[in-house]
Amino acid sequence: MNENKTKLTEEEKKLFGDLMPEELDEIISSGLNRRHFMKLMGLASAGLLASHLIGAEQLFARSAEIGDIADLAPAAIENGINVSFKVNNTAKKVLIDSRATLLDTLRERLDLTGSKKGCDHGQCGACTVIVDGKRVLSCLTLAATCEGKSVITIEGLAKDNELNPMQAAFLKHDGFQCGFCTPGQICSAVALMKEAKEGQASFVTADVRQNQQSVILSDEEIAERMSGNICRCGAYPNIVAAIKEAQTGKNVEQTWLFAG
Amino acid sequence: MNDFNYTRVYSMDEALANVSLGKGHRVIAGGTNLIDLMKYFITTADELVDINPISEHQTIEELPDGRLRLGAFATNADTAYHPLVESRYPLLNRAILAGASAQIRNMATNGGNLLQRTRCYYFYDINTPCNKREPGTGCSAINGYNRTMAIMGTSEHCIAVFPSDMCVALAALDAVVNIVGPEGTRQLPFADFHRLPGNTPHIDNNLMDNELISSIDLPEKGFSSSYSYLKLRDRNSYAFALVSVATALDLEHGLIKEARIALGGLAHKPWRVQEAEDFLKGKQASKTNFEAAADLILQGAKSFEFNAFKIELAKRAIVRNCMMALDPDTQQPGAQPSL
Numbered sequence: 001m002n003e004n005k006t007k008l009t010e011e012e013k014k015l016f017g018d019l020m021p022e023e024l025d026e027i028i029s030s031g032l033n034r035r036h037f038m039k040l041m042g043l044a045s046a047g048l049l050a051s052h053l054i055g056a057e058q059l060f061a062r063s064a065e066i067g068d069i070a071d072l073a074p075a076a077i078e079n080g081i082n083v084s085f086k087v088n089n090t091a092k093k094v095l096i097d098s099r100a101t102l103l104d105t106l107r108e109r110l111d112l113t114g115s116k117k118g119c120d121h122g123q124c125g126a127c128t129v130i131v132d133g134k135r136v137l138s139c140l141t142l143a144a145t146c147e148g149k150s151v152i153t154i155e156g157l158a159k160d161n162e163l164n165p166m167q168a169a170f171l172k173h174d175g176f177q178c179g180f181c182t183p184g185q186i187c188s189a190v191a192l193m194k195e196a197k198e199g200q201a202s203f204v205t206a207d208v209r210q211n212q213q214s215v216i217l218s219d220e221e222i223a224e225r226m227s228g229n230i231c232r233c234g235a236y237p238n239i240v241a242a243i244k245e246a247q248t249g250k251n252v253e254q255t256w257l258f259a260g
Numbered sequence: 261m262n263d264f265n266y267t268r269v270y271s272m273d274e275a276l277a278n279v280s281l282g283k284g285h286r287v288i289a290g291g292t293n294l295i296d297l298m299k300y301f302i303t304t305a306d307e308l309v310d311i312n313p314i315s316e317h318q319t320i321e322e323l324p325d326g327r328l329r330l331g332a333f334a335t336n337a338d339t340a341y342h343p344l345v346e347s348r349y350p351l352l353n354r355a356i357l358a359g360a361s362a363q364i365r366n367m368a369t370n371g372g373n374l375l376q377r378t379r380c381y382y383f384y385d386i387n388t389p390c391n392k393r394e395p396g397t398g399c400s401a402i403n404g405y406n407r408t409m410a411i412m413g414t415s416e417h418c419i420a421v422f423p424s425d426m427c428v429a430l431a432a433l434d435a436v437v438n439i440v441g442p443e444g445t446r447q448l449p450f451a452d453f454h455r456l457p458g459n460t461p462h463i464d465n466n467l468m469d470n471e472l473i474s475s476i477d478l479p480e481k482g483f484s485s486s487y488s489y490l491k492l493r494d495r496n497s498y499a500f501a502l503v504s505v506a507t508a509l510d511l512e513h514g515l516i517k518e519a520r521i522a523l524g525g526l527a528h529k530p531w532r533v534q535e536a537e538d539f540l541k542g543k544q545a546s547k548t549n550f551e552a553a554a555d556l557i558l559q560g561a562k563s564f565e566f567n568a569f570k571i572e573l574a575k576r577a578i579v580r581n582c583m584m585a586l587d588p589d590t591q592q593p594g595a596q597p598s599l
Contacts, residue, residue, distance in 0.1 A: 078263045098266035098308065101295070121296050125363060134337075134366040140295045141367070142288070144266050145312055188363065195362070200341050203357040203497070207588065208346045209484060227497035228361020 011161070081144045087112065088156025096143050103127045103138035106153060114154035114183045118230075125229035128184035128191075129153050135191035137228075154183035157190060165249075166190050169242035173254065177233030185229045189243050192217075192225055196247065217247055261298045264305045270313050272440060272474065278309045280442050280470045287311055287472065289333060290368040292360075293376040301386060302377075302393060317371075317474050320345065326480035329438075332371030332473040336426060337362070339370055348482035350588070351508055354489040355429035361498050371473035374427060374437065374453065377464060378420035378528075379500055380409065391417045392461045399461075407566040408502060411574075412527040414562060418461030422454060422529050423500045429489060431530035432506040432522035435478050441471035450476075454529030461528075483508035483520070488585035490577055491524075501525035503574045505581040509545065516540045516549075521557065521582070526574060533557045545586055547579060554578040 016024050020039060079098040086092065087110060094109055103120075106112045106129070118126030120139045127139040130152040138151075157164040166189050169175070176182040199212040204224045215221065222240045231239065237254050245252040264286075269275045279285050284306030288294055297303035317331035320342040328349065330339055339345055340356040356365065382388045382400035389397035401409050401419050409419040427450075435450040454465045467473065486509035493499040504524035510517040519540040523531040536556035543549045554575040561571045584590050 079265050081266055098264055099261040121299065122292060122364060125361065128363055135363050136367050137292070137363045140292050140364075142266075142291060142295065142308075142310075145288070145291070145310055147268075192362070200337075201346070201353065201357065203354065203491075208350045208353045208357075209588075224497050225362055228363045 083143055083147050085146045085148060086150040088152060089150070094143075098142075098144055100143045101139055102129070102131075102141040102143045102146055102151065105143040106138060106151070112153050112155050115187075116180055116183055118181065118184075123230070124181070124184075125188060126181050126184040128188045128229060130187055130191050133191075133194065135188050152187070154187055157186065164190060166193070166242070166246045169246040170239070173238045173242040173245065173252075174235065175239040175242040176231070176235050181229060181231045181233075185226070185231065185239060188226060188229045189239075189246065192222075192243070193247060195225070217244065219244075261295075262301065262304045264308045266308045266310065268310045268313050270315075272314060272316055272472065275309060275311050275314060275472060276440065276442060276470070278307070279472065281307075285309055285469075289372045290335065291372075292364050292368045293372065297377065300384060302384065311472070323477070328478040328480075330370050330476045330478065332438075332475050333369050335366055336360075336368045336370065336373060337365040340365065348484050349429075349433060349478060350484055351482075351487040351489055351506055352426070352429045352433065352478070354487075355425045355504075355506055358489055358491040358501075358504070359425035370426075370476055373424055374430075374473060374476070375465065375467070376424060379423045380420040381405070383420060392420055392457075395460075395462045402564065405566060406564040408500070408525075409564060409567055410527045411561045411563050411567060411570050412523075412531050412558075413456045413529070414527075415457045415459070415461070417459060418457035418528070419564060420457065420461070420528060421525055422464070422527065423524075424530075425489070425491060425501065425504060425524060427454070428504055428506045428522045428524035428530045430476065430478075431532055432508050432520040433478050433482070434520075435476050437473060438475045438477060439467060439471050440474045441468060445474070447477075450530075451532065457528050464528075481510075483510060485588075486511055486585045487588060488581045490581040490584065492573060492577055503570060503577050505574075505577045507578075507581045507585040509582070509585050511545060511586075514544060516543055516545050519553070519582075521553065521578060523557070523574060523578070526561075526570065531557075545582075547583060550579045550582040551575070553582070 016027055077095060077097045080095050081098050082093065082095050084093045092110060096105055103115055103117055106115050115129055115138055116126040117139065118124035122137050122140045127137055128135050129138045132149050157167060166186050170182065170186055196215040196217055199214050201208045202221055202224045204220050219240050222243050241252045241254040267278060269278055279287060286294065286305035287309045289311055294303060314333065317333045319331050320334055320339060321329045322344060323329055328344055336356050340353045346353050380401055382390050382404060383392050388400040391397060391399050399418055406419060410421045431450050437448045437450060437453045439446050439448060448466060452466060455463060488507050491501050491504040493501050501524050503526060506522045508520040519537050521537060533556060536553040539556055540549060540553050557578060558571055558575055563571055
């Protein structure tokens, strides 16, 4: 790890000083590692404030940016391809196996494990990332086809310690339970905001012949447009509320539907 | 996935030169079906030819004679949201948006949509016999769990259905597929593009191994006044159709000048019955007439142990969708067509 870039800000020093005082020296001298992260996760489940955790995740995203890719390369690469692309606005050049999916490249080579491998067959949406402004499934995208493209993952949505409004809305509305589908849900929802702004219709939009300026998303529109992201915990009402709030900027109450 | 060599090509000529080299070449565009199949080893490739860098055939363009040309490499999403598709061919917009998810529609291309393979469970399970996957091994679906399988145009070798929604609308709109090969270009009417299983269920369509789809042409007539796409499936969204219906009507003084009814989820290709469309010509757009047309469409249906329900479901779907086509406003969520 490059020491320069993993240097902690005063804010971060305070954060880790508060949470893991015994690890602080190690983090300052040699950067963050997975053990620190697991410990952080443990603290989170014990009631750590979510905002602290996001600060820590930001630091992880930053340290991953300068991870020495050559060191992470697997022992054998068949039919190697050099791919240059941008990940979270940082230029990357990586030698990959021709079979490597974008998802595996992000997770195994670039150490960005926010994007999740759920089904690995394009049925669950947990791997959703944003490529050149559009949401796609990274498990069905070969990394080799990403030459020159710009990829945004969940790690790239916040600006420093400031959450993307969609992330904040998911936190506020508990738009998750186990959290596994959440990175995909949030990336999908962020891209959805742009689609709605551009007036793109969905299958439940009334009349596509009228070119709409921008779409205010109803519950039904959100459900249809987010149907590519499955949540096995069933946090859907909260996810819908979070997306509504992120779009309108107004407080949204959850709508609970009970069988009549 | 098996090991493969990966090649980027930058022109159609280069792509054709690559696919003409012989077997073992596969073309990748959106990859939404191909990568899935390769992960299961249902499809393998020695050489994967990436046609995404080709700058041609990426756009939707109106031709001087009024036809609309859909580039084979344009994505399903870009096609659905093209202003001319929305205004003149809303049936196509709706069929595309009924399929897959936003993520997949952003990746999948028009050419790839035509070439996608069946989602038959047995085709996907490499431990079971399947004539489509391994010719001559037998069909597991005929005596298996065949609830989602075909009821029209089946053979003793295969009862798989073609899964596309987009293609059901393209069939209804009388699209034409433009193909390029080593000997130049050729055109296939949409009805002749996909095949019935017959004795060769492993061959889905009439595109040769050394050919590529370059574009799909839509005739100028888009049926934008009376159209509807109805998709019935096991969940509300992001599921393949049990039955889907694309209806396009041309009405004059309450009488049907021309009717197009194409069905998905019923056969190895989008299904149209000329006799039923001829029957409706000149008749009143009434529920009774649509019921008679539905009977004509389904008269040759042959069901299997678990999919007999599809016959009645398809009939009702046809009638309902034709009534919805009379007033596309009834396609709003929760709206009921006046049956």
